[in-house]
Amino acid sequence: MTNKPLTEPQKKQSDSIVDTVLSGQHGKHSFQTVYTYIHTRIQRGDWQAHAKLPSVRQLAEDTGMHRLTIFKAYQHLKDDGHVYARDKSGYYVQPPTLQVLTNEAELGLPLFQGNLGDLHRIQVKYQFSQALITPNLLPNHYFAEYVKQVFDLYPKLLGTYAPAQGDLELREMLQHYFTDTSQFHVHADEILITTGAQQAISLIAEVWIRPGDHVLIESPAYASALDVFQQKGARLVPMTINANGYDLAQIEQAMKQYKPRFFYLNPTFHNPTGICISAEQRKQLVDLAAQYHCLLIEDDTCQDIYFGQKPPLPLFAYDTEGYTIYIRSFSKYVSPGLRIACIVARPEWFTSLLAAKSLADGGTPLLNQKVFLHYFTSTRLQQHIEKLRIALRIRFEMMDEELSSTGWYYEPPQGGFNLWVRLPDHLSVPELLARCLKQSISFVPGSLFDHHESSKQYIRLCFSFASEQEIRTGIQQLVAIAKDMESNSSE
Amino acid sequence: MTNKPLTEPQKKQSDSIVDTVLSGQHGKHSFQTVYTYIHTRIQRGDWQAHAKLPSVRQLAEDTGMHRLTIFKAYQHLKDDGHVYARDKSGYYVQPPTLQVLTNEAELGLPLFQGNLGDLHRIQVKYQFSQALITPNLLPNHYFAEYVKQVFDLYPKLLGTYAPAQGDLELREMLQHYFTDTSQFHVHADEILITTGAQQAISLIAEVWIRPGDHVLIESPAYASALDVFQQKGARLVPMTINANGYDLAQIEQAMKQYKPRFFYLNPTFHNPTGICISAEQRKQLVDLAAQYHCLLIEDDTCQDIYFGQKPPLPLFAYDTEGYTIYIRSFSKYVSPGLRIACIVARPEWFTSLLAAKSLADGGTPLLNQKVFLHYFTSTRLQQHIEKLRIALRIRFEMMDEELSSTGWYYEPPQGGFNLWVRLPDHLSVPELLARCLKQSISFVPGSLFDHHESSKQYIRLCFSFASEQEIRTGIQQLVAIAKDMESNSSE
Structure with a gap:
């Protein structure tokens, strides 16, 4: 050369x-x-x-x-x-992708190419992409007052490390809380406090996934968890979730065929679809897990965010064989600034998780645990959660109303933060997103929850972050953009 | 059968x-x-x-x-x-080990068999094993007042997630702080906030260690870091540290021979020995790192805990080639309950660390970052650190005085929390520990910092946790126990 x-x-x-x-x-x-x-x-x-x-x-x-x-x-x-x-x-x-080449030229605007994190970083006026509760719906002033009281209770709070497993007082509170609300018979020794559900998922992946291991996931599924599993070298096997719940025959076949390390699932107001799995399927699933010795990693964020009836008990409550590991997060609706979540696991799984937590950060900060403990058990917070349910339900109904003219398909969720909407086949989701972002409206395209084609016509619309007025105006604009695209394509 | x-x-x-x-x-x-x-x-x-x-x-x-x-x-x-x-x-x-068989019978008491964590969990009256500052030396009431002010500044603090990299306001404060105090020319984009130094170490191990990789460590070294490296499958190569500092020829040879992923080191008031590496050796070390393309992971906890002169600048400040990754922890002396530390790394290393942090927990809680930011920059805290240095120095001098009759060898440390004491050859460290624990006195046997025989005659005595009176009484009792053992063995 x-x-x-x-x-x-x-x-x-x-x-x-x-x-x-x-x-x-x-x-x-x-x-x-x-x-x-x-x-x-x-x-x-x-x-x-x-x-x-x-x-x-x-x-x-x-x-x-x-x-x-x-x-x-x-x-x-x-x-x-x-x-x-x-x-x-x-x-x-x-x-350059084919889409970019064709659409950029046609549209005169760039298509969104990034991941969920990239999408969340885009500042928009009409925020339907992040499944967060707006701080305006959280009792901020009351919380600030509360923190002051906690300092009066524990004057040396900031001079003290928490044990790696978490503050005992908090774990004992959670033990009683789970018994009362979810019919768990669990001991404080079986509870590990983590910094948010993300850390819980990360610790579980650290303990159980070795490169090449199979892991069952839902399809579609929560993207940030999949990133963790893939980073550890897992081979992901997608299990269908839809309005009928799971396909148990498919799950049994996969447990038999792949001997997966675990099935990571989000059965209560599932993200992104909002589906809530029936009690009957929950029972069948824990039986399958015991039969095939497959761990179930139950990620439960929305247990308290229901609009009408309470959801069925968590899988963990049905599981007499101890194959379920339960992740419960309180971040989203109690306090995102505290990042308190926990893992509940039977003793045979617990030791490894605790060791991983010790190595990961030595323990969640004590300040956050004590503040959470006292705030969570206050009457005022429990009243607040009641109000929050109503506020979220109203927002869902508004979004529902604004979408009613479209004829787009979605199952009305009974809880959670999201609407999982199927767009007509002729409507290009990437193009809709590009046009919406240009008008300061965001949503998540279904493809980001799924590596398969099956979700590519879906979008996730979150109704928990935008204000009521923003939902009205933003969804009206989104629908107008879609109608404009449809009338152009039919010309 | x-x-x-x-x-x-x-x-x-x-x-x-x-x-x-x-x-x-x-x-x-x-x-x-x-x-x-x-x-x-x-x-x-x-x-x-x-x-x-x-x-x-x-x-x-x-x-x-x-x-x-x-x-x-x-x-x-x-x-x-x-x-x-x-x-x-x-x-x-x-x-059953030989020691247990012989000594248990002789002593009529069990020898301590666990690791550092097991030792720390033993409740004793005279606490010389945990290298922590007693909460009594931290300005707790002032801190509580301060937190209340922070809530007035950020009323929606608890409703908000922090970005994975950490709060920008905090990172910008640290950027200026490092420039002013350590002559770092660093940008806020090069700073990652972590939940304590333990998480910083864990993220670095996650990014760089693959099973079978070589990692240089100090001998003796901080045990909790070694646990993380070993869990990731690293092969640890010990480098001597003593009153003369490092053996640079040994380090060069190891860098050449093993091509290690990194050298994890604690050059400023080293744990457990208290040694502070000279500016001259720091310069030579960063040159070696550049020459052999070996990362230096500089763990810096005691930069501010000096008794007389300030220590030399961190390695990071001498490193013009960008091979140093700097971990700075503020937990121990500012607030253990907050768990704020950071990693400073040049852009080429940064992206992977940030990705690992996102997967690990999505970001350190915002509450802790905002409280730390305002508390750390307050005039009162900086005055407090002055007082803390004096208080720790007094405790060191008391311990020094109580040990003066023994003739035991130790380098008087110029900062930090520990005394690294060599016991006479005929004194059994496991037996001394067993006898001390029985009288509610704890210290850490040197063997826990080292897999080699070289530290087995050493003990680490921490002077930062016990009160002045407890130091006097506890060390007197420890010395009496040792003298009793000596007189028995010479009979």
Whole structure:
């Protein structure tokens, strides 16, 4: 190769970034110089799809610029969909997708290419993508008063570490709470306090998943959990969930065939579909788990967020054989700023989880646990949850009303935060999202909950974050955009 | 085997726990029945050293007892050193060690057999084992007042999630703080907030260690970090640290030979030895790291806990090549109840760490970050740190005074929380610990910081937790016990 005479195009490929930088507008916006340099070379094909790009270190050395400047340029290139990053390995050229090529030209606007986290970072006026409760629905002032009282109770609170398993007083409270509300017969020793449900999922993955292990998941499923399992090298086997609940024959077949490490599931007001699995299926599922020695990891966030009747008891309450590990999160509706969740597991599973928690962070901060304990058990909070249910139900009904003219299909949820809406086949979800984002409206396309085609015509609309007025206006606009797309396509 | 006629001993081996339970004192203390059953069978040799014991599930099924009862029996058997647990695999017979056999008989008291965590769980009056600052030395009331003010500043604090990287306001404060105090030129984008240093260590291990990788550690070293590295499958290569600092030739040789993933080190008032590495060695070390492309993981907990002169700048400040990743913890001396620490890393290392943090828990709770931010920057806290240094120095001097009659060797530390004391060769450290624990005095035997023989004659005495009076009385008693042992052995 090196002996060949340089032809004109090859000469171009050897363009130096040093020249570019020296000739360019060095200074405050120097990252843009780097951005332009890399983008131009990708555009003209010097670097092909999936080619490894020069390292941050290398470019910093070549240009004498700070590494952070180069890094910033790569971050912008990534945000704009020109490059992608691979952990510890560097940056690569993002191949243009067919969708981008066709739609960008047609629409004159870029399609959203990122993951759930990327979508959540986009600031919009009409927020239907994040399944969070707006802080306006939480009793903030009351909470602030409460924290002050907790300090009076425990004057040395901030000078003390919590045990790795969690504060005993809190675990004993939860023991009684579960007995009273969920008919669990559980001991405080079987409860582990975690920093949010995300940490609970991460610890379980750390303990049970080895590369190549099979894990059953729901299809569609909560994306952040799947990221954790995949990062540990799990092979994910999707199990259908729909208005009929699970397909138990499919689950039995998968347990038999794959001997999975566990089935991660969210049976109560499932995210994203809002489905609530019947008591009958819950019983059958724990029987299957015992028969095939397959752990059930039950992620339960919405147990308290029901609109009419209480949901059936958690799987854990039906499980006499001890194959269920129960994750209960209180973050979303009690206090996102505290991040309190817990894992309930029988002794034979518990030791490994506790060891993993000790290594992970040595224990959730005591401040958060004590504040949660006293706040959660206060009469006022329990009254607040009553009000919250009503407020969420009203928001759901408003969204339902605004969508009524569309004829789009969805099961009205009996609890939770989301509507899982099937769009007509001729409506392009990526295009709808692109148009909505441009008008400051966000939702989550179904494809982000699923690697399969089956969810690609769905969207998740969250009704717990936007205000009532925002729901009215935002959904009206979304529907208008969809109608506009339909009338254009039928022309 | 099954066709052989049962001889008497074999018949005994088939003793059923069901018979034992039925004949025993079933009821409130039924775990003791299970304990006695298993202990007896181990004692008489039915189950040999390292034999797998019946599972919790199996025994629960056989006896009809609750699994928790069986579990409790195993926990007590484990605490008493009769069995050991292996994650996910069950319980095994603990082989009796020579020490136990000889010393238990001689002393009439059990030797301590556990790890650092087990030792810390023992409640004693004279606490010289945990390297913590007593809550009495922290400004608790002031802190409580402060938290109330923080809620006035951010009324919706508890309704809000923090970003995974950490609160931007806090990271910007730390950026300026590092520039002012440690001459770091670092950007807020290069700072990741973690829940304590333990999480920082855990994330770094998650990102960089694959099973079989070599990791350089100090010898002796902070035990909880080593547990994390070993759990990830690292091969630990110990590097000497002593009054002369590091042996740079040894480190260079190890970097060359093993191509380690990183060197985990604690150069400022090192735990357990209290040694502070010179500026000269710090410079040489960052040069070696760059030369051999070996990351340095600098764990810095005691930067602010100096008795006289400030320590040299962190390695990170000397490192122009970007091979240092800096962990700074504020938990111990600012507020253990908050658990705020951070990782500072250059962009090329940062992306992977942030991804690991997102998967691990999605972000440290916002409450803790905002409280820390305002508390840490208050004039009053900075004045408090001044007083804390004096208080710790006084406690060190008291301990020093009480040990002066012994002639035991130790380097007087210039900061930190610990004294690393070499006992005379003829003094048995396990026996001293056993005798001290019996008199409600605790310290950490050197062997827990080291898998090698070199630290077995050392003990770590922490002077930051006990009160001044407890230091006087406790150390006097410890010295008396040692003198008694010496006079007995010379008889």
